[in-house]
Amino acid sequence: MQRGPAQIAAKTGLPAGFERALRDWYRRNHRPMPWRSTRDPYRIWLSEVMLQQTQVITATPYYHRFLERFPTLPELARARPEAVLAAWAGLGYYRRARHLHEAARVVVREHSGVVPRDPEQFAQLPGVGRYTVGAVMSIAFGLSIPVLDGNVARVLSRIGALHISVREPAGARTLWALATEWMPKRDPSEWNQALMELGAMVCTPRAPRCGECPVRAQCAAFALGSPEDFPPVAVRAATRRVRRAIVVIEKGGALLMTRLSGELLDGLWEPPGIELAARQPVQLALARELERLGVHARIEPSRQTVRHRITNRDIEVELWRGTLELPVARRAVLRFVDPQAPRVAITALAKRVAASVAPRLR
Ligand code: SF4
Secondary structure, eight states, rough: OOBGGGGGGGOOOOOTTTTHHHHHHHHHHHHOOOOGGGGOOHHHHHHHHHHTSSSSHHHHHHHHHHHHOSSSHHHHHOHHHHHHHHHHSOOOOOHHHHHHHHHHHHHHHHHHHOOOOSSSHHSTTOOOOHHHHHHOOOOOOHHOOOOOOOOHHHHHHHHBBBOOOSSSHHHHHHHHHHHHHEEEEHHHHHHHHHHHOOOOOOOOSSSSOOOTTTTTOOOOHHHHOGGGGOOOOOOOOOEEEEEEEEOOOETTEEEEEEEOOSSSTTTTTTHHHHHHHTTOHHHHHHHHHHHHHTOOOEEEEEEEEEEEEEEEEEEEEEEEEEEEEEEEBTTTEEEEEEOOOOHHHHHHHHHHHHHHHHHHHH
């Protein structure tokens, strides 16, 4: 029987034998990861932030490089924002880096540079949500506080055959309540990591490996014979088609780029460009944008386009070639950037544009 939030009001109770089976499996099977061999809250915090929208295999080299650059929290706090973004460049979701940097500064200013082990104080820091509180407090300090990410939510909904989604407020409330109720006092770090690891390695979204699962005897979805029915599939936001035009101005292998502002890509660099409205005369709009930036250049279409996807946007980008008519005046938001060795963080689209014009740059 599938159960929604209303039917789960009563306590569900941790199934007998679940904790032991899960912990035994985790001790034998967990993947070694660099942040699993430390209790340093800064390193654990960094890893949790990086892993929020990024897979382990992608995040690992970034984790090492970031720590080489900023080995301690005070060193991160002292860094310039551009240096932090440059160390994050390529990982995406740059708001994570900005928040971590701001939070490091608050920790230095208000907590003498020591990550607070009080969950309420830690939760006040920029970018720290309920998941991060649970992860850092349990793994670094051994506090009995649950986590609920996509992996844990899936495991819980399948174990209880709960037809609820963590993406909906009522579902999230129910799953947090369950995660809290099941949270053991003993070794919360191992418990939280084991739940996450089970979701990542065995109880996967599609084709869960129930035959190898240590807790299949306690799993209601397995007993029903339909694990993939849990949790309900979220309706994806429709992909929006977007048209952009970008001007490529080259100098000695570098491309002219401008510093972006706005919610999503604030502080990243990209060649000057505009989003196109329907039937908008492209050349005129690009010329106006260059004028706004103080760039005097002749532009012509290159007949080259690149496709780029970012979250739910499918972007088609027309590339225009620009030839400078006057030298570019030095400005804080404008500079030539070598895309092979950028000293500032450039967008994924900037990298794609650079790759598509690379033969001309050689
Ligand atoms: Fe997930 Fe299958 Fe294990 Fe249930 S038995 S927790 S559905 S892997």
